[in-house]
Amino acid sequence: MKLKALLPPRPHGESGWVGRVLASGVAVAVLSTARPADSWVWVVLGVSFALFLAGSVLMTARPYVSFALLSVVAVSSALIAGYPQSNALVLVLVAITDVAVLDFRRHGNRPIVAAGIGVAAAYAGSAWLFGQSDSWYFTQLLWTAVLVAFGLNRRQYEVQARQTEQLLEQTRLAQSEHARAATLEERGRIARDLHDVLAHSLGALSVQLEVAEALLEERGDTAGALERVRRSRRLAVQGLTEARNAVAALRSDAVPELPAALAGLAEQHEKDHGTAVQLAVTGHPRKLDSAVTVALLGAAREALTNAAKHAPGQTVGMRLDGVRLSVRNKGVTSGEGFGLTGMRERLALVGGTLTAGPDGDDWLVVAEVE
Incomplete structure (x- = not known):
């Protein structure tokens, strides 16, 4: 059984759905103060917000689909971020943060870098389309870089948490196997002891009884046969005591001091x-x-x-x-x-x-x- 199959899937973001709901609430609050002059900007904002919600929901189940949706949100919102009073920057920031939190495993940070380049190019296009200054452009880049750094830090924390869980589970399994091996070894040792005890005691007992039988049949020596029977009894008692001690050790019962x-x-x-x-x-x-x-x-x-x-x-x-x-x-x-x-x-x-x-x-x- 593989270790990954033993561990439950972890949601992206230690805060889970609470963090996503808060991010969505912040986006709604900021967008409600937007006052763009053209109605098409509202259409872009509305569609982008809907795609952001879908991408956030799919972060755990479909990370690559989520990446595609969130990247579209980040780039399209960055394209209209320069439009006066659009407040589209908030959608860029929440979307790019979720992109940075996604763990792409085999692809590393390449998808995040690609999304970042797309956003930076979209900022440049928005500044050119809507006549924004260079300072505005670099300010948007700064905000985006800060949120990307926050998302990457969050993702690293989650990766370490998953690795710690796996290490703990692996340690627990190793300890369990070690305990099982030790138990089997102890049971085997006690079984050997019990076999030796019975073989020794029963073998000696058999010899004594054979001698007693021979004394009775061949010589009619009742006294000698009686002494052999008494020896047999002592051997039986000793063998029984040894067997009880071995069984007590096997069952983890209290062996006498x-x-x-x-x-x-x-x-x-x-x-x-x-x-x-x-x-x-x-x-x-x-x-x-x-x-x-x-x-x-x-x-x-x-x-x-x-x-x-x-x-x-x-x-x-x-x-x-x-x-x-x-x-x-x-x-x-x-x-x-x-x-x-x-x-x-x-x-x-x-x-x-x-x-x-x-x-x-x-x-x-x-x-x-x-």
Whole structure:
């Protein structure tokens, strides 16, 4: 869709019809004081005034037709301007002013220059026909030049106003498209997160249930199968929590504040695994984007899951310093799996990084957002 189609047409003259009515009123008032001796002058004045009204009405809808009518008015009135007490100058001035206001776009000011030359020549012919002096001729030219300058200034103002409108509309459209692109990008990111959450949780859940089924069918190990079912339940709860957080971010619902969410995660981990989690929050708290909160929570959950799997019974230390989250547990947890790789990719999408590796006798996971 082109920008011009979105903008309503602007009338020529910021004052619009009010200005045209005032100009017509001034012309009528001045012409009513005219006292030409010959009746044919009244005919010329009357026809010129009628053409002026028609040209003024057509300025917006038919600018070139309006130009032709107004030019005829200006030139014909200038031809009889030297007739004593004709007061035809007023028609020249109002007509030439409207001509100067017209915006000819491709033709620039050439039509206005042509009309001005025609009026100047008509003034010269009128001075010769009716015996006017040189001072009279130059006075008429001066008045005409002043009114042309006024009309050109008016037209320039209108052109700038239209350009400003177009620029504002273009800016609004650009902002709208930018917001739409940002929304689509955010929805796509959350969709990827949701897919990763479900794939990770459901995959682990499927494995646990298969092991439980095998323990029951092949060994009749009810206790072992029950433990696998309990693990499956914990995985389901964790997956549901992650899915809810991702959906909340997608719907722009209120995602929990990161410190409170980490405290809840630590408490749940202690209940599920019987392992202490020491949480420390330092630094200045700040409002985080929901996507950042979800990514850091996912990294903390993955680190706790790995700690429970590879270092069971060991105390876990978790520290949040601004937007830097570290999770430390005793004992080397082994190399990275798909979980930490997925967390690294999610953090990268929100401008963050994730590192994991041995730190002395401990295993340290650090997630940080710029």
